[in-house]
Amino acid sequence: MEVTTENDQVIVFDEFLSAEAFRFVWNFVLEARFRYVNNDQWIKAFRLMDGAALWSDVFTSKPMPSDRTAMSQSYPTGKGIDCFIEALAETAKGYPEFVGEEGPDWELFFVRPYLYPTGAGLSWHTDGRQDVSCAFVYYAHPEWNASWGAELLVDGSDFRDLTYPELEMYDGERRAPGLHMDHEITSRAVMNFGVGTYVMPKPNRLALIRRGVLHRINPVGAAAGDHVRSSLTGFFMSND
Numbered sequence: 001m002e003v004t005t006e007n008d009q010v011i012v013f014d015e016f017l018s019a020e021a022f023r024f025v026w027n028f029v030l031e032a033r034f035r036y037v038n039n040d041q042w043i044k045a046f047r048l049m050d051g052a053a054l055w056s057d058v059f060t061s062k063p064m065p066s067d068r069t070a071m072s073q074s075y076p077t078g079k080g081i082d083c084f085i086e087a088l089a090e091t092a093k094g095y096p097e098f099v100g101e102e103g104p105d106w107e108l109f110f111v112r113p114y115l116y117p118t119g120a121g122l123s124w125h126t127d128g129r130q131d132v133s134c135a136f137v138y139y140a141h142p143e144w145n146a147s148w149g150a151e152l153l154v155d156g157s158d159f160r161d162l163t164y165p166e167l168e169m170y171d172g173e174r175r176a177p178g179l180h181m182d183h184e185i186t187s188r189a190v191m192n193f194g195v196g197t198y199v200m201p202k203p204n205r206l207a208l209i210r211r212g213v214l215h216r217i218n219p220v221g222a223a224a225g226d227h228v229r230s231s232l233t234g235f236f237m238s239n240d
């Protein structure tokens with residue numbers, strides 16, 4: 001493993017896993033069951049123009065509280081994804097300033113395999129939940145070409161606090177329904193500085209994204225054909 005680049009927004013590691021572990025993770029992805037993210041309902045983290053990504057089940061580094069366990073498996077799972085969970089847990093220890101400190105800042109991380117086929121991407125956003133201390137993405141596909149798209153774009157400004165506007169509801173409560181259909185504040189936040197870092201989805205690469213940083217996944221281009229962007233993505237988070 002080597003650190004390829006490190007700035008205030010993102011840290012990129014290459015050859016993150018050993019060749020053997022990388023193979024086990026890819027074989028795990030090949031065997032995993034996927035469904036379209038919007039299969040049952042619109043997952044509003046994805047905009048309507050973001051194409052049709054797929055996801056698999058949630059895996060956690062340790063058991064989660066009962067209300068969240070319904071769809072998740074915790075480490076050790078006996079599957080190839082354990083290789084990734086072990087490596088990420090080890091790496092996190094070396095970057096407490098960036099990832100947060102285990103205990104006070106986060107108690108576990110969860111990992112979810114995704115597939116982005118041609119046309120799929122993810123619009124500008126922050127991983128804005130209060131209980132998230134750091135986000136990550138790992139590229140599990142065995143091959144990528146510079147013309148296939150799916151670059152991770154990371155805003156280079158020091159902006160960290162995109163807050164979802166709270167709206168008045170008929171029941172008297174104020175709630176934040178999200179930015180999926182009105183994302184003007186996201187655009188303003190990105191356009192304010194408008195310069196940053198791109199990260200190519202190189203096989204066996206891990207990127208850590210600092211809490212609150214704006215980022216985007218460019219759509220997988222037509223030139224990718226039936227090659228899919230295969231990622232393991234998730235968050236370090238507190239357990240409440």
Ligand SMILES: [Fe+2]
Nearest residue numbers: 126127135215
């Ligand atoms: Fe994200």
